Amino acid sequence: MKLADLQKIAEQEVDFQRAYKYRINVCCSSGCMPLGALKVLEAFEKAVKEFGVEKECKVARTGCPGTCSVGPVVVVEPGDYLYQNVTPEKAREIVRDHIVLGLPAKDLLYSNEQFFKKQKRLVLRNAGKIDPYRIQDYIAMGGYSALVKCLATMTPQGVIYEVMTSGLRGRGGAGFPTGQKWSLVARAHGSPKYIVANLDEGDPGVFANRTLAEADPHAILEGMAIAAFAVGAEKGYIYIRAEYPLAIQTLQRAITQARSMSLLGNNILETSFKFDVELRLGAGAFVAGEETAILASVEGRRAMPRPRPPYPANSGLWGKPTLIQNVETLANIPLIIMNGGLWFSKIGTPKCTGTKCFSLTGKVNTPGLIEVPMGITLREVIFDIGGGVQKDRKFKAVLVGGPSGGCIPETHIDQPIDYESLKNLGAIMGSGGIVVLDDQSCMVDTAKFFTEFCVDESCGKCTPCRVGLTKIKGIYDAITQGNGRMEDITVLEKTSVYIRDASLCGLGQTAPNPVLTTLRYFKDEYIQHIKDKKCPAGRCFKTKEGEQ
Amino acid sequence: MSKEDNRRMLLEKALKEYDFQASALLEILHKAQSIYGYLSKDLLMDIAQSLHLPPSTVFGVATFYSFFNLTKPGEHIVTGCLGTACYVKGSEQIMQAIEREFNVKRGGTTADGKLSLFVTRCIGACALSPAIIVDDEVIGKATKEVVIERIKQLLGGSNQ
Ligand SMILES: Cc1cc2nc3c(=O)[nH]c(=O)nc-3n(C[C@H](O)[C@H](O)[C@H](O)COP(=O)(O)O)c2cc1C
Ligand code: FES
Numbered sequence: 228m229k230l231a232d233l234q235k236i237a238e239q240e241v242d243f244q245r246a247y248k249y250r251i252n253v254c255c256s257s258g259c260m261p262l263g264a265l266k267v268l269e270a271f272e273k274a275v276k277e278f279g280v281e282k283e284c285k286v287a288r289t290g291c292p293g294t295c296s297v298g299p300v301v302v303v304e305p306g307d308y309l310y311q312n313v314t315p316e317k318a319r320e321i322v323r324d325h326i327v328l329g330l331p332a333k334d335l336l337y338s339n340e341q342f343f344k345k346q347k348r349l350v351l352r353n354a355g356k357i358d359p360y361r362i363q364d365y366i367a368m369g370g371y372s373a374l375v376k377c378l379a380t381m382t383p384q385g386v387i388y389e390v391m392t393s394g395l396r397g398r399g400g401a402g403f404p405t406g407q408k409w410s411l412v413a414r415a416h417g418s419p420k421y422i423v424a425n426l427d428e429g430d431p432g433v434f435a436n437r438t439l440a441e442a443d444p445h446a447i448l449e450g451m452a453i454a455a456f457a458v459g460a461e462k463g464y465i466y467i468r469a470e471y472p473l474a475i476q477t478l479q480r481a482i483t484q485a486r487s488m489s490l491l492g493n494n495i496l497e498t499s500f501k502f503d504v505e506l507r508l509g510a511g512a513f514v515a516g517e518e519t520a521i522l523a524s525v526e527g528r529r530a531m532p533r534p535r536p537p538y539p540a541n542s543g544l545w546g547k548p549t550l551i552q553n554v555e556t557l558a559n560i561p562l563i564i565m566n567g568g569l570w571f572s573k574i575g576t577p578k579c580t581g582t583k584c585f586s587l588t589g590k591v592n593t594p595g596l597i598e599v600p601m602g603i604t605l606r607e608v609i610f611d612i613g614g615g616v617q618k619d620r621k622f623k624a625v626l627v628g629g630p631s632g633g634c635i636p637e638t639h640i641d642q643p644i645d646y647e648s649l650k651n652l653g654a655i656m657g658s659g660g661i662v663v664l665d666d667q668s669c670m671v672d673t674a675k676f677f678t679e680f681c682v683d684e685s686c687g688k689c690t691p692c693r694v695g696l697t698k699i700k701g702i703y704d705a706i707t708q709g710n711g712r713m714e715d716i717t718v719l720e721k722t723s724v725y726i727r728d729a730s731l732c733g734l735g736q737t738a739p740n741p742v743l744t745t746l747r748y749f750k751d752e753y754i755q756h757i758k759d760k761k762c763p764a765g766r767c768f769k770t771k772e773g774e775q
Numbered sequence: 776m777s778k779e780d781n782r783r784m785l786l787e788k789a790l791k792e793y794d795f796q797a798s799a800l801l802e803i804l805h806k807a808q809s810i811y812g813y814l815s816k817d818l819l820m821d822i823a824q825s826l827h828l829p830p831s832t833v834f835g836v837a838t839f840y841s842f843f844n845l846t847k848p849g850e851h852i853v854t855g856c857l858g859t860a861c862y863v864k865g866s867e868q869i870m871q872a873i874e875r876e877f878n879v880k881r882g883g884t885t886a887d888g889k890l891s892l893f894v895t896r897c898i899g900a901c902a903l904s905p906a907i908i909v910d911d912e913v914i915g916k917a918t919k920e921v922v923i924e925r926i927k928q929l930l931g932g933s934n935q
Binding site for chain 1: 796797798799800801802804805832835836839840841842843856857858859860861862863864895896897898899900901902903904906912913914915
């Protein structure tokens with residue numbers, strides 16, 4: 228395929244889609260599938276035939292528009308009418324009223340405009356709009372034109388310059404400037420060079436990367452191809468967790484389609500540029516998302532981190548220069564190339580540009596997947612987008628950044644969301660998990676939960692993490708069973724600081740965050756547990772039910 | 776052809792597909808687990824030989840990753856999510872109820888070999904939390920009652 232052919236495909240596809248007056252997008256992503264999305268899809272296909280409107284109404288299988296709590300979700304275009312809790316019966320009603328009679332079925336519509344008002348969907352631009360199984364859908368939305376632009380009109384240095392100008396920072400947790408990383412890999416000696424796209428998403432309670440892969444797999448592939456062009460890589464791996472079967476299948480199909488259209492492989496778009504992508508499956512290890520551990524895992528070994536330097540940019544897969552990038556970071560790249568780094572740098576805040584996807588869950592009224600400009604406050608996310616706390620209970624804290632994040636109390640939720648503010652609060656951006664807790668959650672129990680998680684997931688290579696976390700867990704067991712002592716608080720604090728400062732990798736270095744933040748903001752709860760043997764939320768001090 | 780030969784052939788196909796590369800060990804283990812249901816000692820030895828890897832390496836990898844089962848699971852598998860979103864919404868309580876009702880501990884299998892109970896940390900269905908997987912079906916917004924009822928149906932079915 229040549230550059231001009233891509234243009235032609237886009238035009239043909241746009242014409243093809245314009246022939247339809249309506250388009251019904253049925254979300255068939257992992258959120259809606261267990262609720263019966265496939266039956267709903269079938270029902271729509273049947274209903275348009277039954278009413279004889281299949282020539283004017285296209286029924287499409289799409290990814291997730293984000294409102295996972297009211298699934299199965301269906302969007303009717305034009306007008307973006309979002310229907311909630313759709314059943315096969317309701318599907319027929321929607322076709323009859325909306326498509327045949329032209330009257331949207333009002334009582335089935337999703338009424339919460341608030342959910343979308345403060346969002347800005349760049350990475351998720353196509354999510355819920357295109358069929359992830361059809362590369363033509365992506366091309367019609369302007370997909371792969373950024374790759375074309377790079378190959379036809381830009382130099383690798385020019386691409387890196389745009390990414391640097393954009394101010395884009397890594398979305399996988401640490402927030403390292405992406406352009407800078409690219410230039411390190413580009414300048415590194417050694418060949419071949421590799422790219423690893425990180426889709427391990429090990430933070431339990433986060434599904435943003437999964438949703439992206441299921442809704443718009445080609446955005447990830449295009450981002451990878453552009454990165455490969457910029458740094459001079461020939462081979463890429465997407466490391467994805469095995470718990471995501473639908474995302475794996477969607478990406479695999481996307482890779483096959485991209486290869487068949489010569490958007491991956493040798494002589495991409497009839498140029499001398501070659502790049503291919505393969506999937507590598509994770510197997511349930513949180514630490515495998517860490518950048519040196521992921522290398523070991525892709526090579527087929529135990530996912531054990533190693534000290535840095537050498538950094539992967541110089542010595543990564545099989546000792547060769549390797550660019551490791553989160554998939555959300557990569558999905559931003561086509562936009563930056565098409566609109567320019569300067570355009571991107573004006574979104575968000577000056578030091579923290581662009582948007583971020585968050586999985587909003589816990590005791591919030593409208594959980595789901597959201598994308599917001601950097602710099603928005605946690606309050607806006609929880610109360611405006613999320614609709615506040617469920618059942619009008621009292622907001623207690625918000626967990627940001629998963630097991631290595633922190634618990635932030637109400638007094639601090641007016642802070643803007645960016646890497647630095649979150650760090651100052653004792654949390655991290657992490658992979659974008661926001662879990663809302665109400666007064667039924669116990670902060671001691673929450674810190675204990677995360678500590679147990681990190682004990683399970685510690686790879687055991689370095690002593691501070693392996694032994695220190697186990698020790699902390701023991702103290703939590705004592706406190707929550709009524710055997711706590713006041714000295715324990717100091718021991719928790721001290722041990723946490725040791726673990727943070729002395730651990731080998733990011734897992735140990737951040738694992739004490741939940742302990743430290745709960746101690747910082749909710750110390751009185753610890754004291755109540757220890758002195759009064761009371762758990763205000765009523766979670767602790769139960770002899771474990773079911774234990775014999 | 777016996778069932779056993781058939782499985783070995785599928786494994787051989789997977790090995791060939793990955794060109795007997797040691798770096799594809801995880802992929803091969805995934806394939807082997809989906810073919811055989813779990814990774815027995817003999818199977819791991821077989822894979823080690825095929826990939827020309829020391830058995831210790833293969834065992835080391837198989838035991839490192841929690842996704843791999845090294846013992847034979849029950850006829851039916853229930854997996855409870857103990858990820859953050861599900862935990863906050865009470866999945867721990869559901870797990871305890873299942874343990875009590877069917878007399879099985881997480882990570883274990885009932886004495887009659889009918890039911891295994893496993894734990895996972897997030898399947899990405901967090902907006903539907905708590906999520907419990909019963910065989911291949913994901914039950915979202917799960918309650919004790921619904922899950923226990925579903926498991927009883929399955930167990931009842933397999934008795935007939
Ligand atoms: C314990 C641990 C787990 C991690 N898990 C992930 C993950 O699941 N996904 C991810 O993209 N990055 C993860 N990271 C961050 C990666 O090490 C790395 O910084 C990132 O993939 C780089 O890509 P970025 O610059 O695009 O963010 C993890 C880090 C640590 C320490
Ligand atoms: S935390 Fe259970 S599905 Fe994510």
